[in-house]
Amino acid sequence: GAAARAWAWLLACVAAAWGRVAGFAREVWRIGADDPRKVVHGLKVGLSLALVSIFYYTRPLYDGVGGAATWAIMTVVAVFEYTVGGSVQKSFNRAVATASAGVLALGVHWVADKTGEFEPYILTGSLFLLAAAATFSRFIPTVKAQFDYGVTIFILTYNLVAVSGYRVESVDELAALVQQRISTIAIGILTCLAVAIFVCPVWAGQELHLLTTRNMDKLAAALQGCVEHYFAEGPAAQPQARSDCDRCVLNSMAYEDEQVNLALWEPAHGRFGFCHSYDQYGKVGAAMRACACCVEALSSCASAETQAPEHVKRLLRDACTRAGARCAQVLREASRSVATMTASSRALDVAVADMNTAVHELQGDMRSLPSMLAETSLVMDTMPVFTVGSLMVEIAVRVQGIVDVVNKLAACF
């Protein structure tokens, strides 16, 4: 009856909800399993908060800093980032912005105090102007990239000190407030940086390094897969998955730029010196994107509707697949040269020479193509294959461009 139907409906609802929850849990589990460092990062944040909260629980420490210990907690929460570079950048921003805004606010407060009844107007006016100027400065690209957080903290501190100063009796009391705030922020920053650097550190420089090599390998796989798929005989695999691969190379610019900006803040670690040539990674990324764009065009030409007949394809197959494989090989060697941080290796030089030979052969085959097929109707059939061939040549040019920047990068190691 109705009760049974209601019961069945309820069961279905619960099952659907359970399915969604289970799916979400699987997704979360996958994120953690793919990169356990993310779980470790969570534990690190918990650890540094627990360390800072000791200031509340132990009497002598609490007496030292008092209620201002909340600032230490805030600092840890705000400053702790996934990479060491991110944490250092935010710490620097927070420390410098707090100190400069605090001192400036004390000065303005002292001046305003002398004027007597105009105090609120001077304070509000300076607050308005400084906040407007600081907010506008965030639109300047350099400020946005490196000092965005510092500007926020500058406005915040200036406001807190200048405005709450109005209700404080003397300038000395206000100075004590500023000094206390700075010292608790220092405690927070030191805790945070100590945990970030000494407990399983994640370096932005290394992330950038890995991203570059991984993208290069992906590009190599996409290129080779695309060429092989085009010239494959019989039922071929679908090329969609490969196309996604070079799309993630194309879309990695924002993440890459961010990592470059953060890596600049990192102290020397492992084989990365202080201010390692991180800018060069950005150039390698740009060269890779130019190449990925061409691979993308090639893969769309390869899956176009008007296909050349099999026997025409066969004429360029060997030269083209060889050129594709050699280009991929160059990319893999370049990736290895970056990964091992060795100055331009012999293997890379050999691979480049092989690639150039293969490309010359391909060009030769393309040139002799019309003579092999005398009839003009057949010449028409060769056109799509020819397009693929000339894109292949263009890709080789861009791979050469990647090798050039990789060599410049390798010279910095």
Added chain:
Amino acid sequence: GAAARAWAWLLACVAAAWGRVAGFAREVWRIGADDPRKVVHGLKVGLSLALVSIFYYTRPLYDGVGGAATWAIMTVVAVFEYTVGGSVQKSFNRAVATASAGVLALGVHWVADKTGEFEPYILTGSLFLLAAAATFSRFIPTVKAQFDYGVTIFILTYNLVAVSGYRVESVDELAALVQQRISTIAIGILTCLAVAIFVCPVWAGQELHLLTTRNMDKLAAALQGCVEHYFAEGPAAQPQARSDCDRCVLNSMAYEDEQVNLALWEPAHGRFGFCHSYDQYGKVGAAMRACACCVEALSSCASAETQAPEHVKRLLRDACTRAGARCAQVLREASRSVATMTASSRALDVAVADMNTAVHELQGDMRSLPSMLAETSLVMDTMPVFTVGSLMVEIAVRVQGIVDVVNKLAACF
């Protein structure tokens, strides 16, 4: 003598420093002049801070909220974003995270209070676990995109309440602290949203809309410029500037995704309903990037070293430039259809039909190309032109793809 040289050196230094400062000032001026809304945004932030600081200067208001008024200032600084969507998103995050973390911390504090001497351990343990879990949750893409700030505030509030609760006498006092904090945050949020919405609002949805139409126009210009440059006779202009144009289409993904995420939070405004079909803009962007990739490949083929001789180029010139111009025309019509928010216009349909005709003619010309040049050596010369022609056909396919998503978007208006 030495003094004169030192003087000259000093002057040179001052001149160089002055030059850098002047250059920076020009850059800043240009940013403001290009988009005066950025200057207005700075003034808006200053205005809302001045409004909030009134709570400090007027006795009755100050007596109402007391020293907690600092939280209102912090809220305004932290929550005020360039777009209305950004401000609403952060306000929501801050309000919900503060309330939920406050209530949770009160509950845990109440439980810990009953256990007596174990209180610090229970508090620290819960703090550690919650902070670790919350930090890890930021790696989940949805949380990262929409609730990143909320997670920070959740950890922060939980810590402040739970830990500072240890030094507070009674639970009632702690509850009053939480309630006071929530009410001052509400004051900050209301001030901020009122200023953001009623004083020259900047809508993320409109930004997204403008970005889409602007990118489409840029793509049209890049495409037409590239084709015309290739077939131009005599000394041609350098194609670099155009290539940069479609590169900014290629690299706009991160900014676009952000705007889509923010626009979803905006109330209905102008011709944009609540939860307007902002996702569709993302799809239009993806289609444009696919097309820009092909234009990029075309422009690199057009500037390749091996060029077809002039008389061969001339055979395809008319058909190719016409196809390019028609494709660009379709893009411009599509851009206008998006800009005016009209359902698929007749002009767009006509432009698409024109484009298809032009592409058919181009394909016909390409097919008859070999028969026009009987000698096989000459056939070889046609190959580069043929490559440009087939890329042109591929671009037309992708322009058609853009039109399809634009029509889907227009159906939602």
